[in-house]
Amino acid sequence: MHTNAASSEIFDNLRLELRRGCLVVAVLAELDMEHYGYALRKALDDHGLAIEENTLYPLLRRLESQGLLASQWREEEKRNKRFYRLSPLGEKVLPDLLEEWRQMNAALARILGERGLAGSPVLPSQRKEEE
Amino acid sequence: MPAHRTDLIERYLHAVKFWLPKAQQEDIIAELAEDLRSQVEDREAALGHELNEDELVAVLQKRGDPLEVASGYLPDQRxxxxxxxxxxxxxxxxxxxxxxxxxxxxxxxxxxxxxxxxxxxxxxxxxxxxxxxxxxxxxxxxxxxxxxxxxxxHGRADDWNPRKLPRVPGAQDTGARWKHLAGSIFGIAAAACWVYLLWHRTEFSFPDGPRFVLAPVWGEIFWPITGLTLAGALIDLLSSLRPRWTRVRSYVRVGIDICGLGLAALLLKAGNLVDIAAGTLSVADRAKATTWIHVTSEWTLIILAVAVIGDGIQETRRLLRGKPAEPAAISTAA
Missing domain, CATH: 1.20.58 (Methane Monooxygenase Hydroxylase; Chain G, domain 1)
Structure with missing residues (x-):
C-alpha cells in the first residue's frame, strides 16, 4: 500500500518533469496562430495534450516576460479577451527548439528501439516472466 | 446571470487577487474571470441548463484553492x-x-x-x-x-580551484578528530573546574577540620592558567574541525607549553603553595602534613613540567619536519 502510494508519487513527479518541457514546445508551436487562453487550452486538449488552467496561464505570462510571446487585449463576441501569439523572438527560437526536440526524440526512439521498448511499455524482463 | 453565480465567482476572484503581485492584479484577474466565464458557458452548453450553485462550486473547486492559483503567478522566491x-x-x-x-x-x-x-x-x-x-x-x-x-x-562558481579542495578524510583523520574533540571537552571541563574551585578563593576550609590556606601565588596565576587551559581547548576544537591545520596547532601548542613551563617554574620558585591552619592538629602532625603537601606538589609540578617539555619537543619536531605529506591522489596524479 505504502509502496504503491510512493511509486505513484514518484511517477507523478517524473510525469510532471517530462511534461514541463513538452508543454512549452506545444504552446509555442500552437501560438504561431493567435489564440486567447481558453481557446488555446481547448486546441491543445483537442490535440490530446490536456493542460490545466493553473499551469497554462502562468506559463503564458512567463513566456511573454521572456519575450517569446506577445499579447493584447481585444474585444471578441462582445467580451474582452487577451490574445497571445509568437513574438519575433519566439518565431526565431521555435525552429531551434523544435530541432532540439526532434534530435532528442530520435535519440530516445533509438534507445527504446534497441531495447525492444519502442512499441510496448512492458520491459523485456517482464515479458520473459509473462512467457 | 443568477446572483449565486456572480457572487461565488466574484468571491473566488477576490480571494485570488489578494495573493497576487499588486502590479499584475487587475490584468491577471481580468483574464481569469474571462476564462471562468468561458468555462461556465461551455459547461452549461454541455449540460443544457444553467449551472446551479453546487455545479458552480464544483467548477471552482476543480480550478483550485485561491492561494494555490495565485502562487502559480508569483516569481520563484527563496x-x-x-x-x-x-x-x-x-x-x-x-x-x-x-x-x-x-x-x-x-x-x-x-x-x-x-x-x-x-x-x-x-x-x-x-x-x-x-x-x-x-x-x-x-x-x-x-x-x-x-x-x-x-x-x-557571485563569482565563486568561476573562482574555485580543484587543488584547494580538502583531502578525503581517512580512518586516521577520524581517530585524530575524536582525540582532539575529547581533548577540547576535557580542556573546557578542566577550565570550568579550575574557575569554580579558585575563583576569588584564598583557602579551603572543612567543618571541624583543617583549613588549607592558599599561597598568594595562586591568585597571580589564576588568569594565566585559565587562559592557557581554554587556549588548549580551543586549539583542540579547531584541530577536530580542521585536522589538516597541523602547523597552526603545533605553533599554538609550543606557545602553550612555553607559558605552562614558565608557570610551573613560578610555582616551584614560590615554595610553600599551601599552609595548613588547624586547631585540631598537633604541631608535629601539622608540620608533617605541610611537608607532605609541599613535597607532593613539588613532584607533581616537576612531572607536569617534564610532560610539558615532552609535548613541546614533539610539536617542535613536527614543525621542523615541514609540511604534512601531500594527499596520495594528488601525488599519483603528478
Whole structure:
C-alpha cells in the first residue's frame, strides 16, 4: 500500500518533469496562430495534450516576460479577451527548439528501439516472466 | 446571470487577487474571470441548463484553492540561495553544537553540581540555550538572506580551484578528530573546574577540620592558567574541525607549553603553595602534613613540567619536519 502510494508519487513527479518541457514546445508551436487562453487550452486538449488552467496561464505570462510571446487585449463576441501569439523572438527560437526536440526524440526512439521498448511499455524482463 | 453565480465567482476572484503581485492584479484577474466565464458557458452548453450553485462550486473547486492559483503567478522566491545552504547548515552546526554546548557546559556545569537544586540550574541552562539558539538561527538566517539578496556569493562558481579542495578524510583523520574533540571537552571541563574551585578563593576550609590556606601565588596565576587551559581547548576544537591545520596547532601548542613551563617554574620558585591552619592538629602532625603537601606538589609540578617539555619537543619536531605529506591522489596524479 505504502509502496504503491510512493511509486505513484514518484511517477507523478517524473510525469510532471517530462511534461514541463513538452508543454512549452506545444504552446509555442500552437501560438504561431493567435489564440486567447481558453481557446488555446481547448486546441491543445483537442490535440490530446490536456493542460490545466493553473499551469497554462502562468506559463503564458512567463513566456511573454521572456519575450517569446506577445499579447493584447481585444474585444471578441462582445467580451474582452487577451490574445497571445509568437513574438519575433519566439518565431526565431521555435525552429531551434523544435530541432532540439526532434534530435532528442530520435535519440530516445533509438534507445527504446534497441531495447525492444519502442512499441510496448512492458520491459523485456517482464515479458520473459509473462512467457 | 443568477446572483449565486456572480457572487461565488466574484468571491473566488477576490480571494485570488489578494495573493497576487499588486502590479499584475487587475490584468491577471481580468483574464481569469474571462476564462471562468468561458468555462461556465461551455459547461452549461454541455449540460443544457444553467449551472446551479453546487455545479458552480464544483467548477471552482476543480480550478483550485485561491492561494494555490495565485502562487502559480508569483516569481520563484527563496530566503537562502540553495548553493549556500550547505554553508548555512555548517555555520549553524558549528555555533549551536561546537560553540554553544561547551560554552553552556562551562557556565552551568559547576553551579549544577554544587547547587541545592541542580534541576533548577539545568532548567535555566536549557531555557537560556534555546533562547540563544533561536536568536542565533535568526541572525545567521538574516545574514545568509542578505548574502543571497545582494548576491555576494557571485563569482565563486568561476573562482574555485580543484587543488584547494580538502583531502578525503581517512580512518586516521577520524581517530585524530575524536582525540582532539575529547581533548577540547576535557580542556573546557578542566577550565570550568579550575574557575569554580579558585575563583576569588584564598583557602579551603572543612567543618571541624583543617583549613588549607592558599599561597598568594595562586591568585597571580589564576588568569594565566585559565587562559592557557581554554587556549588548549580551543586549539583542540579547531584541530577536530580542521585536522589538516597541523602547523597552526603545533605553533599554538609550543606557545602553550612555553607559558605552562614558565608557570610551573613560578610555582616551584614560590615554595610553600599551601599552609595548613588547624586547631585540631598537633604541631608535629601539622608540620608533617605541610611537608607532605609541599613535597607532593613539588613532584607533581616537576612531572607536569617534564610532560610539558615532552609535548613541546614533539610539536617542535613536527614543525621542523615541514609540511604534512601531500594527499596520495594528488601525488599519483603528478
Amino acid at each position: 530566503l537562502i540561495n540553495p548553493a549556500l545552504l550547505p554553508v548555512y547548515k555548517l555555520v549553524l552546526k558549528i555555533v549551536l553544537l561546537w560553540v554553544y554546548v561547551p560554552l553552556f557546559a562551562f557556565i552551568f556545569l559547576g553551579p549544577a553540581f554544587t547547587s541545592a537544586r541542580p534541576a533548577a540550574v539545568l532548567l535555566v541552562c536549557c531555557s537560556e540555550y534555546w533562547r540563544a539558539a533561536f536568536a542565533t538561527v535568526g541572525m545567521v538566517t538574516i545574514v545568509f538572506a542578505l548574502l543571497d539578496r545582494y548576491q555576494l556569493s
